[in-house]
Amino acid sequence: MHGLIGKMRAQPGKRDELAAILLKGTGGMPGCLSYVIANDPADTDALWITEVWVDEASHRASLQLPAVQAAIAEGRPLIAGFETQIVTVPLGGVGIGGT
Amino acid sequence: MHGLIGKMRAQPGKRDELAAILLKGTGGMPGCLSYVIANDPADTDALWITEVWVDEASHRASLQLPAVQAAIAEGRPLIAGFETQIVTVPLGGVGIGGT
Numbered sequence: 001m002h003g004l005i006g007k008m009r010a011q012p013g014k015r016d017e018l019a020a021i022l023l024k025g026t027g028g029m030p031g032c033l034s035y036v037i038a039n040d041p042a043d044t045d046a047l048w049i050t051e052v053w054v055d056e057a058s059h060r061a062s063l064q065l066p067a068v069q070a071a072i073a074e075g076r077p078l079i080a081g082f083e084t085q086i087v088t089v090p091l092g093g094v095g096i097g098g099t
Numbered sequence: 100m101h102g103l104i105g106k107m108r109a110q111p112g113k114r115d116e117l118a119a120i121l122l123k124g125t126g127g128m129p130g131c132l133s134y135v136i137a138n139d140p141a142d143t144d145a146l147w148i149t150e151v152w153v154d155e156a157s158h159r160a161s162l163q164l165p166a167v168q169a170a171i172a173e174g175r176p177l178i179a180g181f182e183t184q185i186v187t188v189p190l191g192g193v194g195i196g197g198t
Contacts, residue, residue: 001137003135003137003147005104005147005149019190023190023191023192026192026193027193029193032193032194033193033194034133034135034192034193034194034195035192035193035194036102036133036149036151036189036191036192036193036194036195037189037190037191037192038100038102038151038187038188038189038190039187039188039190040185040187040188041186041187041188042186048102048104048185048187050104050135050149052135052137052194086139086147087140087141088137088138088139088140088147089137089138089139089140090135090136090137091118091122091136091137091138092122092135092136093122093125093133093134093135093136094125094126094128094131094132094133094134094135095131095132095133095134095135095151095194095195096133096135096194
């Protein structure tokens with residue numbers, strides 16, 4: 001499996017709007033086992049996105065999906081930047097592919 | 100929802116053993132929507148654990164479950180320490196409670 005843990009910073013005051021766009025874009029992504037969008041309660045403009053994919057290729061392919069491309073286009077002006085970006089190798093657990 | 104993102108450091112060379120213990124302890128935790136254990140490919144002794152719970156109380160209650168207590172007791176000697184520990188407020192996505 002292929003995992004990502006990332007912190008995204010929204011433009012000031014735009015986090016809710018950015019999160020809503022990202023949430024719309026996450027359905028129907030082949031190979032996506034988990035994709036969680038979360039607020040950082042200690043950092044008003046920050047979102048954490050944690051992802052688990054079958055493999056790196058499925059994540060890369062998702063970036064070409066029309067719904068994802070639309071979310072990227074709509075969300076990009078609301079993003080101030082990316083901070084933490086960690087690649088992981090998920091081993092297992094709860095909530096990935098129904099396990 | 101209540102989320103956690105944490106980086107745990109195993110004693111040198113003990114990561115696989117620690118991960119196996121943690122994976123055994125994650126079944127049947129009421130209120131647990133996601134619990135993913137992952138290797139950090141850039142840091143040989145590090146694990147990332149990302150969690151989504153219905154609420155903070157369900158996470159706290161899980162620490163008293165016999166299987167979790169057993170995993171904590173078995174794993175503790177293999178843990179060198181905790182590094183990153185982030186609390187989040189998950190908003191939604193894929194792989195949490197079947198959504």
